[in-house]
Each structure stands twice: as structure tokens, then as C-alpha cells.
Amino acid sequence: MNRLMRSRIRRAAAALFVLGLAPVSHAAQPTLRVGIDAESYPPFFSKDASGKWKGWEIDLLDAACGKLNVRCELTDIAWDGLIPALQNRKIDVIWSSMTITGERQKAIDFSRAYYESPTVFVGAKSDRRRVDCAVPASFKGRVIGVEAGTNFSAFLDSRFKPEAQIKAFDKFDNALADLVSGRVDYVQEGKGLFTAFLASRDGKDFEVKATCADNPVLGLGIGAGVRQGDALRGKLSTAIAQLQQDGTWDAITARYPNLKGTIEKGR
Known part of the structure; x- marks a missing residue:
């Protein structure tokens, strides 16, 4: 890059700063590492032909991540490896239709339930x-x-x-x-x-x-699993409550008519 080009870039950046429009890099948005069962459970979560995760639970996760202003990165892990992966800090949260039970609460914390199913x-x-x-x-x-x-x-x-x-x-x-x-x-x-x-x-x-x-x-419904004592628990619970109260939960569920009568909002 020559001296003239560097000068022009500096002037452009300064102008953006003055206008309050300084560009934001993706690094400024925190990444939340989310663990999900490697097995597919449609319509909750499954991979499409391109290998991308889709489903009701994925849509709700995307909405929750939007509330938290984080970029969520999914990692598929065998079911019995999810809690160890969380404890060993390989992931930050489990979002995988995991039921809140007393036995699991001995090992990890849970957000409020984001759905219940009899x-x-x-x-x-x-x-x-x-x-x-x-x-x-x-x-x-x-x-x-x-x-x-x-x-x-x-x-x-x-x-x-x-x-x-x-x-x-x-x-x-x-x-x-x-x-x-x-x-x-x-x-x-x-x-x-x-x-x-x-x-x-x-x-x-x-x-x-x-x-x-x-x-x-x-159990007591399906919640997001986090490490014990992690402040993320409260943040996720707040985001989930907002989604359940502002109509987002209902709007997402309406996209999956086969789920009607099989799930309810968590308590």
C-alpha cells in the first residue's frame, strides 16, 4: 500500500468517526458456543442437505441470541458428552431439548424452561x-x-x-x-x-x-444448560422470558403446525 492510499484511508476513517459511523468488526460481537445433540430430532433440530441446522429449537435459539446480541456457534456432540463438554469449557451452553432434573442440577445450572412437553x-x-x-x-x-x-x-x-x-x-x-x-x-x-x-x-x-x-x-421442562455459577444463566432466562412474552415464541411455534398440542411455554 503506497503513502497516498494510506492517507486516504486515514481521512475516510476519521470522517466516519466524526459521524459516529465507525465500522464495527465481527470480533466486537461475542460468540456463544452452543452444544447440541449430534442426533437429529425433527422438527426440533436436524440438519438439511447442506449440513446446516434447522428446526423449531434452532429458530428459538437464533431469537435468543439476537436478544443477547451474541453470535451463536453450534457444535454437535454425542448426547452423553454434552455435560462433560460444558464442564470442560469446550462449549458455553447446552441447547438441545435437555430436561431440567434434580440429578443434572447437581452438575450444571439451567435457565428457565423454554418449553415443556408431557x-x-x-x-x-x-x-x-x-x-x-x-x-x-x-x-x-x-x-x-x-x-x-x-x-x-x-x-x-x-x-x-x-x-x-x-x-x-x-x-x-x-x-x-x-x-x-x-x-x-x-x-x-x-x-x-x-x-x-x-x-x-x-x-x-x-x-x-x-x-x-x-x-x-x-423433570421441570426443557432449559438451556450452563456451568454452575455462570451469569449466563440469568441472561438466558431473561431472553427466554422476553421471547415467551413478546409473541416471538408463539410466532416461531406457528411455523411448525405439527407441534400444536405437544409443547407449551416453560414456567
Whole structure:
């Protein structure tokens, strides 16, 4: 760069400064490193053909990051590695349909819940047995599939053995595959996560068979996980509350009509 060019650049920068229009670099906007489960859970989050994350939860995250005036950077991590990654400072927040439970609160803090979804059992429409989440004996002799390492598996292990056989899977999709093939009789999860399955060709012969009442083991809604004592907890809670109150939460949810009746605003 010659001397004349440097002089012109300095004069242009000075003029912008005087006008209050000094350019802002991207570095001035903090980056929030967000951890998300590597598995897809449409319509909450999944990758499109180009590898970009999309879905209801992604849209809500984008809105929350806008409220915080930060640039959010997503990192996909295996489910059981999310909390360790947060504790080891590889990420700043977990935003991945993680239920707020007492057990998890021993390791990390949570924001206020950004959504809630009732816990349900899904089974075949042709199955005429009447089952009740409050009566484990009603599942006697049946096989219940569940994703391992979740609050749902903890609930089933503590309440439904030995009446029912509990079969844990490394992935929710694998539990659904066994449901379709008849290797399990029911799968338990949050109602919202069954949305895509029940609307699919594979899920057309299945339905919700029982809904569980609120229970401490099943959690207190879905929140953003942060390190213990991190001030980010309060900031995220404020942003989430604003989104729930200013109409943004409702507007985003309206884009996903299949979610109607399966999720509610967190408390």
C-alpha cells in the first residue's frame, strides 16, 4: 500500500468517526458456543442437505441470541458428552431439548424452561390393552423402549421394573425402529419428539397410549444448560422470558403446525 492510499484511508476513517459511523468488526460481537445433540430430532433440530441446522429449537435459539446480541456457534456432540463438554469449557451452553432434573442440577445450572412437553407412551393402535402411567402393573409383561441416559430411562428403571421389561437404546430412532418391527410394545419420550414419527408413513399405525402426570424424575421442562455459577444463566432466562412474552415464541411455534398440542411455554 503506497503513502497516498494510506492517507486516504486515514481521512475516510476519521470522517466516519466524526459521524459516529465507525465500522464495527465481527470480533466486537461475542460468540456463544452452543452444544447440541449430534442426533437429529425433527422438527426440533436436524440438519438439511447442506449440513446446516434447522428446526423449531434452532429458530428459538437464533431469537435468543439476537436478544443477547451474541453470535451463536453450534457444535454437535454425542448426547452423553454434552455435560462433560460444558464442564470442560469446550462449549458455553447446552441447547438441545435437555430436561431440567434434580440429578443434572447437581452438575450444571439451567435457565428457565423454554418449553415443556408431557411425557407419553406411544404404542400400536391395534393394541387394545389399557395402560396407565400411574399404574406400572398395567404394563406387566410388556417391553418398553427408551433412550438410554435420559430422565425417561431413570423414571422407567425406578418405577416400572419388574412389571415391565425396560429396553434401553443408544438412539431414540433405534427405539422407534424396534417399535415398528414389534420388538418393543411401547416407547416413552416427550410428546413433542414423537411429532415427526407419528406424522410419517412408519408411524401411521401408532398413537399415544398413555400420558404421565408431572413428576420430579421426569423433570421441570426443557432449559438451556450452563456451568454452575455462570451469569449466563440469568441472561438466558431473561431472553427466554422476553421471547415467551413478546409473541416471538408463539410466532416461531406457528411455523411448525405439527407441534400444536405437544409443547407449551416453560414456567
